[in-house]
Amino acid sequence: MAMKKAITEQRGLKWIEAYVPGKPIEEVEREYGLSDIVKLASNENPLGASPMAISAMKETLPEINLYPDGSSYDLRQSLAAHLGIDFEQVMAGNGIDGLIVQLCLAYLDEDCEVIASRSSFPIYDIYVHAMRASLVKTPLKGYGLDLEAMAKAIHERTKMVFVCNPNNPTGTIVTTQEVEAFMARVPQHVLVVFDEAYYEFVASDEFPHTLSYIEQGRQNVIILRTFSKIYGLAGIRLGYAIADPGILGPMYKIKEPFAVNLLAQAAGMAALKDEAFLRRSASENDQGRRYLYAQFDRLGLDYIESHTNFVLVKIGSEALEVQKHLLEKGVIVRPCDGYDLPEFLRVTVGKEAENNRFIQALEQALRGA
Ligand SMILES: *Cc1c(COP(=O)(O)O)cnc(C)c1O
Numbered sequence: 242m243a244m245k246k247a248i249t250e251q252r253g254l255k256w257i258e259a260y261v262p263g264k265p266i267e268e269v270e271r272e273y274g275l276s277d278i279v280k281l282a283s284n285e286n287p288l289g290a291s292p293m294a295i296s297a298m299k300e301t302l303p304e305i306n307l308y309p310d311g312s313s314y315d316l317r318q319s320l321a322a323h324l325g326i327d328f329e330q331v332m333a334g335n336g337i338d339g340l341i342v343q344l345c346l347a348y349l350d351e352d353c354e355v356i357a358s359r360s361s362f363p364i365y366d367i368y369v370h371a372m373r374a375s376l377v378k379t380p381l382k383g384y385g386l387d388l389e390a391m392a393k394a395i396h397e398r399t400k401m402v403f404v405c406n407p408n409n410p411t412g413t414i415v416t417t418q419e420v421e422a423f424m425a426r427v428p429q430h431v432l433v434v435f436d437e438a439y440y441e442f443v444a445s446d447e448f449p450h451t452l453s454y455i456e457q458g459r460q461n462v463i464i465l466r467t468f469s470k471i472y473g474l475a476g477i478r479l480g481y482a483i484a485d486p487g488i489l490g491p492m493y494k495i496k497e498p499f500a501v502n503l504l505a506q507a508a509g510m511a512a513l514k515d516e517a518f519l520r521r522s523a524s525e526n527d528q529g530r531r532y533l534y535a536q537f538d539r540l541g542l543d544y545i546e547s548h549t550n551f552v553l554v555k556i557g558s559e560a561l562e563v564q565k566h567l568l569e570k571g572v573i574v575r576p577c578d579g580y581d582l583p584e585f586l587r588v589t590v591g592k593e594a595e596n597n598r599f600i601q602a603l604e605q606a607l608r609g610a
Pocket residue numbers: 284335336337338339362405408409436438466467468469475478479480
């Protein structure tokens with residue numbers, strides 16, 4: 242007689258809290274019977290994507306029966322030229338998310354420890370736990386990452402440190418000075434992962450030029466960037482990693498054979514050429530962010546000054562209630578209880594009309610809460 246034994250999930254999963262993405266527009270339409278939804282919850286580009294990227298995808302569509310180039314050769318050549326680095330120092334991936342999976346698969350064992358900050362990007366936690374490695378979380382300093390605490394947390398079993406810069410969801414940066422002091426303390430057996438998803442939005446001259454570590458041939462650094470945010474291509478799933486080829490090698494070993502799809506490769510190459518779109522995205526974002534700051538000031542709400550296309554605003558103990566009121570009015574923003582910041586909401590900078598609607602709805606919600 243067969244034994245009755247349930248199929249169990251792998252042990253790492255008991256540590257994982259499933260990622261809760263920004264609510265999709267269709268879901269809010271369905272649940273609240275609304276149309277005309279404003280989604281300011283996932284840091285997408287309100288201007289859409291570069292028209293050049295869109296035509297490149299259209300031109301590629303007739304070839305969609307073919308597998309993509311598994312090595313993303315042409316795209317990587319374009320990226321290398323764009324960044325002024327060697328072709329072997331860049332790897333394309335299925336978004337930064339996909340690259341994080343590859344990083345964890347390639348490097349983490351059960352006896353490894355990984356350091357990340359509290360109130361940072363939650364995807365790190367998921368794949369560190371999936372590999373059954375241990376995760377150490379350092380506290381925030383103010384609302385930014387505490388690189389000193391992160392350096393102090395390093396010991397023999399430490400394998401990786403995730404430095405989300407600018408940090409999601411706080412929008413803060415760590416500076417060149419802080420990063421240099423940190424890097425001077427990081428031993429060679431620890432891989433520093435700079436997640437620079439919002440790199441192109443940063444205007445501060447205090448922002449570290451991490452690429453110089455790669456140019457200097459430093460072996461224990463990897464930089465992650467994406468086409469999802471300023472390039473407006475979140476739906477196509479495209480990101481890239483910059484590192485010494487020796488660091489990328491193990492990641493190639495376990496990479497999905499065709500992780501970067503055909504349309505994504507075409508879109509990425511075209512998007513890189515559209516500098517006008519990038520500039521317009523950055524400047525409209527600046528304008529929108531200033532508008533939000535001014536409105537938060539008017540409403541007497543505290544916020545964290547941001548280097549990105551989102552702003553963290555302090556609502557107080559009613560934050561979740563306010564977020565629900567906003568949903569009822571068709572405005573989706575991100576609650577931050579899952580980020581250890583339950584009194585805050587994270588709002589993406591939208592188009593002028595979207596920002597206006599958000600502020601109107603927020604004022605009503607604050608009165609209602
Ligand atoms: C949005 C975001 C990502 C995800 O990027 P994809 O390329 O869309 O996977 C990674 N890191 C941070 C900090 C982000 O905010």
